[in-house]
Amino acid sequence: MTQGISSGLSHFLKLVTEITNLVQGLHDPIIGQKGAKESAPKCLLVEQISPASSMSLGHKNPVPADSLYCQTAAGDQHSQRFCGGPFKKLFTGPFWIPSGSSSCCVSAEGLPDGIGTLVDCWYVDEVGGRSSFPSSIVQEPAVLLLRQVPYDEGKEPEIPADLPLPSELKPGRFFAVRDPSRITAHPGFGTARVPREKPHCEINKYGPQDSSVVWATGLTDDEKTPAYQSSSWFCSFLRTFDLSFSVASVHRVTSGPRETGDPSPLETSVVLNVFSRTPKVRTGLGRDVLLDCGFAMDRQTGFAVEWRYQFKGSGHLVYAYNGAHDRVDMAEAGTDMFFYEVHSRGNASLLIRNVAIKHEGSYICTIYMPNLHAQQSIELQITERPKVTVSPDPLVLVPGQEQTVTCDVSSYYPLDVTVSWSRKGAAGNSSSELITDSMLSGHRQNPDGTYNMSSYLTVVPSWEDHLATYTCHVEHDSIKTPVRKTVTLKVAGVSGPSLDDAIGMFVCAFIVYGILKFLYWIFMEKVYGLLFGTEGRPAEKVKTN
Structure with missing residues (x-):
């Protein structure tokens, strides 16, 4: 237990020493205060040193960016000394000090402290x-x-002459x-x-x-x-x-x-x-x-x-x-x-x-x-974000049927807006192509000062266009990424009954319904009386008290 206390005290004293060195570094005369020793090194911030420059400073390896080195006040290049690292940040100011040294500090502006x-x-x-x-x-x-x-x-430090x-x-x-x-x-x-x-x-x-x-x-x-x-x-x-x-x-x-x-x-x-x-x-x-x-x-x-x-x-x-x-x-x-x-x-x-x-x-x-x-x-x-809608949706067409698809862009401000269309093939085909033959309407102003406009695209599908998608892209200053609205084309007859088949099935169902209704009437009016000894429909039951 005594050994643990001794070890803890040792670490505490070491920490106090490091803090003392750091504080002394802030008041070291090398930072340019009046009365500094001429031989004391001043510190510079090197934002980028080339390998050749670092070799000239006597380093075997290139010096990394944002390195520190010390230079004597006389500016003798041969007396420059690399401060080394790692570096410690002092409080919230722009000052850095190398670990284990209190004689080299620097300001991010390259100026002495307090200037x-x-x-x-x-x-x-x-x-x-x-x-x-x-x-x-x-x-x-x-x-x-x-x-x-x-x-x-306190007195402000004098402005250096250099x-x-x-x-x-x-x-x-x-x-x-x-x-x-x-x-x-x-x-x-x-x-x-x-x-x-x-x-x-x-x-x-x-x-x-x-x-x-x-x-x-x-x-x-x-x-x-x-x-x-x-x-x-x-x-x-x-x-x-x-x-x-x-x-x-x-x-x-x-x-x-x-x-x-x-x-x-x-x-x-x-x-x-x-x-x-x-x-x-x-x-x-x-x-x-x-x-x-x-x-x-x-x-x-x-x-x-x-x-x-x-x-x-x-x-x-x-x-x-x-x-x-x-x-x-x-x-x-x-x-x-x-x-x-x-x-x-x-x-x-x-x-x-x-x-x-x-x-x-x-x-x-x-x-x-x-x-x-x-x-x-x-x-x-x-700025007002545009509201975007695409119609008709759903888009169901027969092969060869011409249809205009409309992209309505409304309630946006300022005026400048870009609208474009793209088409993507059916499932299994991931390619997307830009459509260039769309048409634009003029800008229409709303009572509140915002604007509306529309873009029109003509679609004439074939059998191969089933499940193709058409996307309207809207770019505006109020949004970082374009607004996209997509509609999927469904071609009738490609999967399930065609439109003609659907009409035929409807007609057949109507005829069958009429036949069944007629047979029911015959049964109730003629057959029911013969079977049960009465003519016509059965008499309604009268509720008696």
């Missing part, structure tokens, strides 16, 4: 033009460093963004695994100005411009590659005066974020739908919320709310907002009840602060 995330972006500038419309729009490469804002009051920035990046196109609300820290803005998964990013200059709409006036007590309006401003837009999250941000420049050609980052602080977790929404008719829109401000101040509808070049105001005075200036019938959520959590979502075709389009959620505003566009798409 942030680098996002490739486009700087959009409007140039030329003497009126309010520019003559052209110029796009230049830019980079956003989305800083990690610590939850404690960040992996594009060589073509012009001075003033590198932005270090500090977001107190941490909205921009969404994981979808991290380093993409493949190029197509990169987030979309744009940034441009921004000019604060007074709002002209009545529900966005009087947002401050004195109705004057905020003191920091004279600073330089930018507006950025970020969206994940899968369209699951987007955020529009208004930035105030916080760094001091800069010299021309200064390559250092332009430091900004986010003043207003407007975001949506559902930039695209799909729903069906008659349902309630919530258009998600949230906002975060860097200070307590008056605000206003505006929802506008746009579709094919036209639009109108849907909802307008002045948060400073708790006043609804406009509310379209069937729409609602949650005022407690607006004030307590910045939830400016719009609820639309009993959705109809008229609600399809883009909804722009705009949040106003004093002299500032940002917006999100949410696209609402209406």
